[in-house]
Amino acid sequence: MYATALRLAVWPRTGGAVGLGLLAGMALQLQQATLSAPAVYVAFVLLALVGYAWVASKKIVGLWRHGVAGLCALALAWGMTGLRAVLFMSQALAPALEGRDVLVTGVVADMPQATESGLRFRLRVDAGESGTGAALLDGTPVTVPALLDVGWYTTGFNLQTQTPELQRTPPALRAGQRWQLPLRLKAPHGSINPHGFDYELYLWTQGVQATGYVRATVSSPEPQLMEQTTAAPVAQLRQWVRDRIQTRVTDPRSAGLLTALVVGDQRAIERSDWDVFRATGISHLVSISGLHITMFAWAATWLVRRGWRTSARLCQWVPASHAAWGMGLLLATAYAVFSGWGVPAQRTCLMLAMVVLLRLQGARWPWPWVALWAAVGVLLWDPWAMLQPGFWLSFVAVMLLFAAGDATNSGAGGAGRAGARGLNGSKLERGWARLRAGAVAMWREQWLITLALAPLVLLWFGQVSLVGLLANVVAIPWVTLVVTPLGLLGLVWPALWTAATGAVVLLYAAMDALAAVPYAALSLPLPPLLPGVLAALGAALLLMPLPRALRMMGLVPVLALLLWRPPVPEPGEFSLLAADVGQGNAVLVQTARHALLFDAGPRYSLESDAGNRVLLPLLKALDVQLDTVVLSHRDIDHVGGAPAVLMMQPHANLLSSLEPQHTLQQLRASQRCEAGMRWQWDGVDFEVLHPDAADYEAEPAPKANALSCVLRISNGRQAALLAGDIEAAQEQRLVDDPAMLPLLRADVLLVPHHGSKTSSTDAFLRAVQPRHALVQAGYRNRYGHPAATVVARYEALGTHLVLSPRCGAARWHSAEPQNVACMREDERHYWAHDVP
Incomplete structure (x- = not known):
């Protein structure tokens, strides 16, 4: 397959058609919601091979040749990718x-x-x-x-x-x-x-x-x-090195960064340091390892070329440029293997190998062709890389660096010759000229990379560093040429880790200062795919050597991306988004100009919670500023993510049933939720139905579940009831109160206590009569939620039961009360878990 594709690629237009066909075939297969039968994929592969043989044997010219070759490549890539997926899926856990x-x-x-x-x-x-x-x-x-x-x-x-x-x-x-x-x-x-x-x-x-x-x-x-x-010899060596670094380097921040750079253990870096890296735009040096490996290869290539040129015999044997490219690739691959040989590192080494192979063969392809076949080589190895931000960021950066490499070398050489003529060719003058030319070239390369990657970074991460250009100009050469070499050489001479620690301290000092600059990073809501892609193309147009008027046209999609905002409900309407947080509750309620979060999900561990992992990225992506946070009660599966949310939403009011001595009260003083509390946002009414004020003073003190806040939301036509973890006694009290009965009716019910058998009584469900019932529970959770008897009650009532393990995040809108959109179903992919 590969030999035929490469043979066709030597014919200029046909090679382009083959490359584009391979990319299109893989992209189409990745869009499948479910896999086809193996026989279907085999048939497409055989059809493609027959088509290739026919094209090669016939003297067909013009568009027919290109079209047939492209279609055969598409069929071949679609079938081969599908067969690989089927084979892998056949090994799944029963x-x-x-x-x-x-x-x-x-x-x-x-x-x-x-x-x-x-x-x-x-x-x-x-x-x-x-x-x-x-x-x-x-x-x-x-x-x-x-x-x-x-x-x-x-x-x-x-x-x-x-x-x-x-x-x-x-x-x-x-x-x-x-x-x-x-x-x-x-x-x-x-x-x-x-x-x-x-x-x-x-x-x-x-x-x-x-x-x-x-x-x-x-x-x-x-x-x-x-x-x-x-x-696992490489893994054993990496673990031994990691242990040595963490034993010898006493500064935790330095030890974490050196461990990440030398052996690829990114978990050694603290979360606060990741925040600094993101704010300054240098997280790619340790998290998107493709760009870092590329820079390592670039530095190795430059050093080998410099050393090789000092020997006339070596240059006669192998040209310095060829030796430099080959050795740079080998050294980068060795470093990638030692640092864990992760998927991004594999992609990068394959990409570099494709470019080096073309150069060694003397192929003078236009850069779009180099980019095309480098992408083909990487994706034939790993088609699913196409779905990951790291591939695109690394790919664009690598292409820009290689494209700028020739200009940088020629510019440095021209500057050196000009300086030699100006000062009679003194070594000092030549050295200074080369240094100056190198600095100018590096600034230009980083400027190109920053502009080209900014729309893609906004598309995937919703944040771009405004100080990133300056930070990267400092950090890339410092990390690549100083910190990483010292870290690696410390394996031979551990005393160099002391010098590496000093270099890391200086790096952190500079990055901490830049991160502290006001508006160091620009955060925007995450846009849909199409505006993001158009903005990336617009940024590329701005960088092309074209007339200024034509280049300025690229500003239109870039500005459109900057101005895009997510849709919100119309006045008088409201929406619910039940986040998929596992075993816990977290529901985002939005009106036209306001937002409320009901519960904040669980804490997963001392280092991770639903606030940091799910809710903050979600609020940031949707550009939501919370007006109120309601914490129904103190259980950790409801308040575990609250500290992170409250820290990042300083203007949100806190409404809860938490006791005065609860630790969250020190972070944000809360107002008690008491039955009868009412307010209105944009034509939508909010009312607390439970607990009563007297419940807080009851003796003995009631359980946390008994004090759970119950919130009703209504626009006069549709209503939602968020019930927290109330149990049978509280449900019965609500049902027994005649004044409450009209308020209990709701189109959507957040199922009490995640579907525990202690809640969702028959009387309560008959009073609510929900059209949809949302169960937020973890997949195969240890409590068995929702209980089978509870599920049977909802089914007997004819209620549409929405389980978060099967649904993922669930969306409901009062303007379309009959529908609940399940993200796991609407954005189905064949690699997603098919929950039984």
């Missing part, structure tokens, strides 16, 4: 094994990552020479996916007693160790939210088809270390 304790033997495939709750690591299933099955269920061999993402926690949970259960302390795992572990597995399942991170696609591209955790309780089989293997 649904019957989910939630079962399976005894799995495998090798720790990468560096384990320490968390506050234990360890996370990748386990490659491999029984070795033990003679037993790699996976056993009750002593019977079963098949599990080849690569698992595993957690080993310090505490567990007993499903029978519904209480925490102490686990054996995780040992100091080492890469390459073979273990036999009792695992509880499930299919990869992540939250699906507007503009959110696609965790399921991430695991797909990583080759992971099941996640799980070690069942290391006293009632489970004891995990057994079987042997230390040589199955």
Whole structure:
């Protein structure tokens, strides 16, 4: 396949048609909601090969040749990508094994990552020479996916007693160790939210088809270390280096950055430092590793070329430029492997290899052709890279750097010759001229990259650094030429890590100062795909060597992107967005000019919560400023994300049933939610139905669920009822109050207590008569929510039950009360988890 494609590529126009056809075929296949039958993909591949043979054997010229070749390439890429997906999907975890304790033997495939709750690591299933099955269920061999993402926690949970259960302390795992572990597995399942991170696609591209955790309780089989293997030598070396850096470098910030740069462990960097990197626009140096590897290759190429030119014998043997390109590629690939050989690094090395191959062959293709076939080479290796921001950011940056490379070299050479003529060719003058020309060229390259990438960065991340140009001019050469080399050389001479620490301290000082500049970063709502793509094309037009009047036309889509704002409800209407936060509640309510957040989701760990992971990115992407935050009660699955939200929404009022001594009261003093509270926004009425003021003073003190705030929202035609975690007693009290009965009727009900069997009584549901009922619960959550008896009650009533594990984020609009839009269904892709 590849040989035929490359042979056709030597014919200029046909090569373009083939390249575009391959890209189009892969792009079309990635749009499939579900996979086709394997026979369909095989038929397209065979048809494409027959078409290629026919084109090659016939003397066809003109547009027919280009068109047929392009169509054959499209069919070939579509079929091959589909076959790869079908093959990978066939190895998925069987649904019957989910939630079962399976005894799995495998090798720790990468560096384990320490968390506050234990360890996370990748386990490659491999029984070795033990003679037993790699996976056993009750002593019977079963098949599990080849690569698992595993957690080993310090505490567990007993499903029978519904209480925490102490686990054996995780040992100091080492890469390459073979273990036999009792695992509880499930299919990869992540939250699906507007503009959110696609965790399921991430695991797909990583080759992971099941996640799980070690069942290391006293009632489970004891995990057994079987042997230390040589199955993961690079990972073992990386772990050894990581341990040395963290032992030798005492400054935590420096140790984290050096660990990320040397061995690719980005989790070693603190969240606050990531905030600085994003504000200054240099996070690509450690998070989008493709650009960093490209800069490393560029520096290596420049150094090899400089050294090679000092030897006439070497230049006669191999031209300096060829040696520099080849050695730069090899060194960059070695660094990429050592730093973890992640998917972005693989893409970048393939992209660089394509460009170097063209140069070594002396091909003088126009840069659009180089870009086209570099993209083809990368995507034939990994078609799903097309869906990831890192590919496009790295690809655009690499193309700009290579395109500017020739101009930079010729400019530096011209400046050096001019300086030599001006001062009789003195070495000092030549050196100064080259330094000056290099600085000018680097500034120009960074300016081009910043402008070209800005629309793409806004499209995917909603934020672009206004100080990024200056920050990158400082940080890229400093990190690439000083910090990273010192970090790598420290492996040979550890004393150099002291110098590297000093370099990192200087870098942080500069970046902290730039991040503190007012309006250091511009944040905008995330636009739809089409305006973002048009803006990127407009930015490219601005950079092209064209007449000024033509280039200025590129400003139109760029300004359109800057001025775009998400739609909001009309006056008198309101919308609900039930975020997919797992086991917890978080509902965003919007009117024409106001917004309210009902609950803030759970805390996932000491380092992660729904506020930082889901709600803040969502509010930022939708350009929402909250007027009020309602925290129904103190349970952690309702207030876990509140600190992050309140910190980033300083003007939002807080309404809650929290006790005065609650820690959140120190962050933002709250007003009690009491029955009878009312207000109106843009023609929409809000009213609190529960608890009563007297409930707060009851003796003995009621449970948190009994004090849960209940909020009714209505525009006179449609209504929504957000019930928090009230239970049967509170539901009955509402039903027994004649004044409350008319207020309980609602089109949409946030199901009380996530569908617990202690709530959603028959009397309450008959009073509410909901058309839609939203259940916010985690996939395979340990509480069993929603309970089967509760589901049966809603089904008997004819209510449309919306479960967040199956729906993802759910949208409801009062202008279309009959519909609930489920993001997992509306934006379905074949790699997404098909929840049973």
